[in-house]
Amino acid sequence: MAGTGLRAELDSLLLQLLRDLEELEAKRVALNARVEEGWLSLSKTRYAMGAKSVGPLQYAPQMEPRCFVYSSETQDGLQKLLLVGSVGRSPEDLGLHEPVLRRRKGLSKIPEPEPSATPRNPLNWFGILVPQSLRQAQASFQEGLQLSADMASLQIRINWSRRQFQELQEKLKQLEPEPA
Numbered sequence: 001m002a003g004t005g006l007r008a009e010l011d012s013l014l015l016q017l018l019r020d021l022e023e024l025e026a027k028r029v030a031l032n033a034r035v036e037e038g039w040l041s042l043s044k045t046r047y048a049m050g051a052k053s054v055g056p057l058q059y060a061p062q063m064e065p066r067c068f069v070y071s072s073e074t075q076d077g078l079q080k081l082l083l084v085g086s087v088g089r090s091p092e093d094l095g096l097h098e099p100v101l102r103r104r105k106g107l108s109k110i111p112e113p114e115p116s117a118t119p120r121n122p123l124n125w126f127g128i129l130v131p132q133s134l135r136q137a138q139a140s141f142q143e144g145l146q147l148s149a150d151m152a153s154l155q156i157r158i159n160w161s162r163r164q165f166q167e168l169q170e171k172l173k174q175l176e177p178e179p180a
Contacts, residue, residue: 003175010168017161024154031147038140044133049126054134058125066122067142069149079156083149 046054067085074080123130123138 003172006168006172006175010165010172013161013165013168017158017165020154020158020161024151024158027147027151027154031144031151034140034144034147038137038144041133041137041140045131045137048131048133054126060120060122060125063122064120067145078160080153081149081156083146 042054067083070082070084072080072082123134126134
């Protein structure tokens with residue numbers, strides 16, 4: 001009797017695991033497409049503006065992140081990664097009261113300038129009138145970043161499901177007698 005309930009639980013867990021794997025594969029395909037679009041748009045921008053106009057030499061000396069990744073715990077004890085695109089907001093402002101990783105200030109010899117209240121758009125590093133392809137590249141990479149956070153959360157859930165599946169298989173082996 002206990003074996004049939006265990007098998008039903010094993011079957012439902014296996015189906016959920018397969019659904020999660022299928023979703024992960026779809027997200028990987030979408031991520032590859034976004035990254036490919038981003039690099040293609042970036043190369044179009046380099047062609048339009050010139051190779052030396054779009055490159056690391058135009059980066060700002062002091063960069064500020066435009067989004068943060070926070071880790072929270074779901075009801076079933078799994079970690080979920082959240083991508084938050086707000087600069088200057090703390091996890092408490094966002095309703096995240098779980099312990100999170102924070103950027104620590106280390107000892108620095110050079111005083112860092114105060115971060116601005118409004119985030120600066122990195123596209124302005126390349127001029128005021130930037131080509132539309134550069135904006136498309138930025139949007140593609142931002143979508144790719146969101147997909148990466150979703151994929152990481154999904155991978156955590158898949159690993160947890162695999163461990164649960166293996167534990168249930170071991171229980172089932174212990175319940176069933178060995179054929180002689």
